[in-house]
Amino acid sequence: MTERPYQICSVCVMDTSDPEISFDDNGQCNHCRDFERLLGTVWFPNEDGARRLDALIELVKSEGRNKHYDCVLGLSGGIDSSYLALKTHEWGLRPLVVHVDAGWNSELAVQNIERIVKHCGYELHTHVVNWEDMRELQLSYLRAAVANQDVPQDHVFFAGLYHFATENNVRYVLDGGNAATEGIFPHAWHGAAMDARNLNAIHKAFGSTPLVDYPRISFSQFYFWYPIVKRMTPLRPLNLMPYSKEQAVGELEGIGWRAYPRKHGESLFTKFFQNYYLPTKFGYDKRRPHLSSLIASGATTREQALDLLLEPLYDANELRRDRQYICRKLRIRDEEFEDLMNRPTHHYTDFDNWDRQYAMMKAVQNQVARLSGRRITRYS
Numbered sequence: 001m002t003e004r005p006y007q008i009c010s011v012c013v014m015d016t017s018d019p020e021i022s023f024d025d026n027g028q029c030n031h032c033r034d035f036e037r038l039l040g041t042v043w044f045p046n047e048d049g050a051r052r053l054d055a056l057i058e059l060v061k062s063e064g065r066n067k068h069y070d071c072v073l074g075l076s077g078g079i080d081s082s083y084l085a086l087k088t089h090e091w092g093l094r095p096l097v098v099h100v101d102a103g104w105n106s107e108l109a110v111q112n113i114e115r116i117v118k119h120c121g122y123e124l125h126t127h128v129v130n131w132e133d134m135r136e137l138q139l140s141y142l143r144a145a146v147a148n149q150d151v152p153q154d155h156v157f158f159a160g161l162y163h164f165a166t167e168n169n170v171r172y173v174l175d176g177g178n179a180a181t182e183g184i185f186p187h188a189w190h191g192a193a194m195d196a197r198n199l200n201a202i203h204k205a206f207g208s209t210p211l212v213d214y215p216r217i218s219f220s221q222f223y224f225w226y227p228i229v230k231r232m233t234p235l236r237p238l239n240l241m242p243y244s245k246e247q248a249v250g251e252l253e254g255i256g257w258r259a260y261p262r263k264h265g266e267s268l269f270t271k272f273f274q275n276y277y278l279p280t281k282f283g284y285d286k287r288r289p290h291l292s293s294l295i296a297s298g299a300t301t302r303e304q305a306l307d308l309l310l311e312p313l314y315d316a317n318e319l320r321r322d323r324q325y326i327c328r329k330l331r332i333r334d335e336e337f338e339d340l341m342n343r344p345t346h347h348y349t350d351f352d353n354w355d356r357q358y359a360m361m362k363a364v365q366n367q368v369a370r371l372s373g374r375r376i377t378r379y380s
């Protein structure tokens with residue numbers, strides 16, 4: 001690939017660390033321009049959103065009237081899912097709360113989950129992932145040196161959630177995903193966490209033992225079996241309100257939840273991966289798309305974002321401690337970790353993946369949408 005000169009967007013803080021970024025004559029990038037399209041299609045921070053939210057709550061309540069639960073809620077302990085749990089309680093919904101424990105919960109995350117569940121009077125179902133599987137898969141990913149080291153955690157989170165929902169015949173699955181804080185993300189950085197084909201190929205190439213009971217979702221389960229046969233419907237209610245992190249933290253602290261000192265402080269691995277592995281090895285700073293989303297949604301200014309980007313990603317002592325912890329937990333020596341850090345990088349497309357299947361399905365969906373005038377995807 002030819003090196004392109006450095007450029008940063010004149011409106012947000014995305015830059016040429018995204019190899020596919022493009023700029024118009026005013027220096028504005030494709031990401032924050034595209035964000036405007038989310039308004040009124042995915043994100044409704046207005047009266048229309050309030051109406052849609054009321055209708056959604058009514059629908060979930062009425063369909064679940066004679067059932068033990070009316071929805072499933074995935075709770076990681078992070079700010080988005082914690083806030084959503086608080087809101088579902090206020091709305092009077094009766095979720096089956098599922099936490100998927102992949103082995104990396106911080107102490108604070110465990111405390112926060114306990115506080116939320118207690119405050120809301122919810123029953124918590126924790127699915128503990130087989131640690132030997134997790135370790136084996138995470139080592140495969142580190143050996144593969146692909147950019148998205150969070151796939152083993154993210155995939156099992158949704159696999160656990162969706163399996164649980166369909167097993168218990170609950171149709172609506174709520175998650176804390178939202179456009180306001182994560183609407184901007186460069187697709188060139190990595191592939192889909194739900195792509196089990198890619199996950200299996202990476203493990204086949206770099207794993208040392210087969211996975212025993214790590215739950216996976218296949219392409220046909222994800223796009224056909226769950227949404228069409230089982231009629232499972234994922235919902236993102238935070239997109240139906242003007243979601244603000246500051247306000248969310250304020251409300252959550254009111255019930256004893258405590259904010260994480262660093263983004264994704266709920267998972268020690270995600271924190272280390274996003275603040276050390278990814279920027280060091282790939283030059284990707286995840287604060288950029290996050291802050292750009294906040295600029296585009298009006299929650300912060302470009303000046304504030306640029307200031308925040310000047311702050312170090314890690315405190316040196318904290319980094320040393322976290323690195324030691326991660327090596328100990330993965331049962332590797334520090335030199336082995338250093339060796340993994342120095343491995344040649346791969347792009348996820350160097351391994352078998354579902355991109356072609358996905359493109360074919362999208363083409364069919366778009367054709368149907370054109371003919372029927374309806375959007376038919378269930379995932380946003």
Ligand SMILES: [Zn+2]
Nearest residue numbers: 009012029032
């Ligand atoms: Zn931009």
